[in-house]
Amino acid sequence: MIEEVIEKLAILLQGRIPSRIDIERFDNEIEHELGEMLNQFIDFMQEIQEIIVPLSQGELQDIKLQSKNFLASPFKELHSRLLHLTWQATQVANGDYKQRVDFMGDFSEAFNSMIISLDHNEKLLKKKIDELEKALSHITKLEGILPICSNCKRIRLEGAAPENQDSWIQIESYISKRTEAQFSHGICPECMKKLYPELMK
Amino acid sequence: MFKEERNYNKFTWRDLGDIERGRPNLGLTVPVLAYRLLQYTLRDVLITESGVDKANDIFIKAGRLAGVQFCENLLNRELGFNEFIAQLQQVLKEQVIGILRIEKADMENMRFTLVVAEDLDCSGLPFTDEVVCQYDEGFIAGIFEAYTGKPFSVREIDCWASGERVCRFVAREVKVDK
Numbered sequence: 001m002i003e004e005v006i007e008k009l010a011i012l013l014q015g016r017i018p019s020r021i022d023i024e025r026f027d028n029e030i031e032h033e034l035g036e037m038l039n040q041f042i043d044f045m046q047e048i049q050e051i052i053v054p055l056s057q058g059e060l061q062d063i064k065l066q067s068k069n070f071l072a073s074p075f076k077e078l079h080s081r082l083l084h085l086t087w088q089a090t091q092v093a094n095g096d097y098k099q100r101v102d103f104m105g106d107f108s109e110a111f112n113s114m115i116i117s118l119d120h121n122e123k124l125l126k127k128k129i130d131e132l133e134k135a136l137s138h139i140t141k142l143e144g145i146l147p148i149c150s151n152c153k154r155i156r157l158e159g160a161a162p163e164n165q166d167s168w169i170q171i172e173s174y175i176s177k178r179t180e181a182q183f184s185h186g187i188c189p190e191c192m193k194k195l196y197p198e199l200m201k
Numbered sequence: 202m203f204k205e206e207r208n209y210n211k212f213t214w215r216d217l218g219d220i221e222r223g224r225p226n227l228g229l230t231v232p233v234l235a236y237r238l239l240q241y242t243l244r245d246v247l248i249t250e251s252g253v254d255k256a257n258d259i260f261i262k263a264g265r266l267a268g269v270q271f272c273e274n275l276l277n278r279e280l281g282f283n284e285f286i287a288q289l290q291q292v293l294k295e296q297v298i299g300i301l302r303i304e305k306a307d308m309e310n311m312r313f314t315l316v317v318a319e320d321l322d323c324s325g326l327p328f329t330d331e332v333v334c335q336y337d338e339g340f341i342a343g344i345f346e347a348y349t350g351k352p353f354s355v356r357e358i359d360c361w362a363s364g365e366r367v368c369r370f371v372a373r374e375v376k377v378d379k
Contacts, residue, residue: 068328068364077366080316084302091283098287102300103318 001031005038017046044071055079060086085111092118142178212266214274230297236321240336261339268343278348282308285348297321304369311349311374315341320368323361332360334368345372352377 004021011018020042023035048071051063055075060083065072081104088099088111097119101108147156148171155174160167172183193200202216220229247256272278275292276285290301299317306313318324322334338355345353352375359369 066364068330070328070364073366077318080302080304080318080367080369083304083314084316087303087306094283096283096287098284100287100290102290102294 001026001028001035005034008038008042012042012045017049018042044069048072048075051075051079055082058082095122097122138180142175146174210266212270214270233321240322257335260335261342264336264339264341265343265346266339267336268340268345269347270343271340272344272347276344276348282306289344293317299324299368302367311351313345313372314369315372316367316369318367320361323368326360326362328364329362330364331362332357332368333362334360334370337368338370341370341372345374349374351375 008018008021020039021035023032023039026032026035044066047065047069051065051072052075054060055063055078060079063079065076065079085101088101091099092115097115099115101111104111147162148154149156149168152168153171154168155171156162156167157169157174175181176183187195202211244256244260247259251259275296276288278285280288286301286303286306293299293301299320302316302318304314304316317334317337320334320337322337326333334357338357342353342355345351345355353372354375355370355372357368357370359365359367361368
């Protein structure tokens, strides 16, 4: 009996799962009890080994451990925390930055800092986009080919008849109507000389 | 309040009194053992006087009453679900009641799996192969009911006393036939 128990424990210590002991053949009560306890230990270790692989691979949904398997308690807790983190990460991915991880040491700190940074950066980005959109709304572009009188510089309205004088408007009016630019009038020195030569003397 | 015969509940948040004024030196909190002494002795007497089912029922109903008042007085019910949960997690931590964690949330069917770690009622209890947090079941149901305005059923599926290291609850909306 003892040799068999030692052999099973040696296998367990090597990280492998031995077969259970056949306890029916033991008449001695103590041997029977020892065999039963060893079998339970083997079952618990087997259960842990069966769940730790999927757990390490992130397969969280179908893991269920026997409630009496106290050896697996830390794994049960880890499983629960990973499920919760999965839920929280999903919420964060959906833009919910109110989530916080509590009492998970360095991980809490890192996760919470990440959420705060994401929140801060998104707010900053939204502010920038808002500013750019506002700036954009003030810009009106003039595109295309404008027909212009080569002498008086009037511009012909789009689609208007060229032979009709009303079709041609001052360049200032044209631009003012289509953009937010305004004009202030003055006279350049060359025109001044032409128009008011007496003032230039 | 406590001396009159009646067949309806009339507990409100005000019945808790002005604790800050009443305990200027000892403060707002008490050790967990004081809370458990009250709960477990009361429960023990209720079981002997009224039976297990009745005792559990009373605890669920009392928890529900507490949950509704807790939600109405300490939580902002206008928040969206996720924000509400974040707030609930924060308030339960501040009130040193437990560490709330949502494991699953099925918004379509209004069914949630949530965990309370370091639960005030049962964390550290010896293994007795049973779930014992009936008060929490009612408490969580009361919070969800006050928040959603719909009836909720909450069942504890794992507990320290059943060998887990957290309390796990399934909360779901009770569909009422119209």
